Amino acid sequence: MHERLYDETEQANVRFVGFVSDQGRYDFGIVYSRMFFGKPLVVCMQTGRSSLLALDDVDNLEYLQKLFNLKSREEAEEVSAFLCNNLPALTLESEAESG
Template identity: 50%
Template sequence: MDLFEKLYDEMEGVKVRFVGFTTNDTRYDFGIVYTNMFFGKPLVVCMQTGRSTLLDSKDIEDLDHLQTVFRIRTKEEAADLAEFFRDNIPSSPFETQYE
């Protein structure tokens, strides 16, 4: 273990929400991990593909980002997903994680 310099090793009791839903074209299954880490951004995991990202209210509005990270085929599907996240990802003020 001498090869690695530990940056952090935190244990935290977190709240996790699992949600599945459908739109007109697609089924989605997500795990949303609410944590104090990562500047307060929730970790969103697609349970179908294992792809994940940290999302805040600004990230949700970036349809290209959602389309890329979750490999969504169309802008319309990305817009549907953004609408879901707008209602389910809390907007939180930026907080400094490292002091």
């Protein structure tokens, strides 16, 4: 028997973004939702790996490198810079609204 924790339906905004740099090509899907305290779900299209990420999370380069299976710290820095410019800032008000 399973205890259901939640079962929500939501019309979510999804954005697909691809970019190239000196380090490689990157393709991400970003699912914006009110669920999960407003943290968007970021999906790496090359690896299929995904995680809920907020701006605070993208400063952790080791985490990003491991999460998205990036080959170098330089790749992690580029992905971090990209995500810093493309993830919404979470505020106490937005967290309260989504909770």
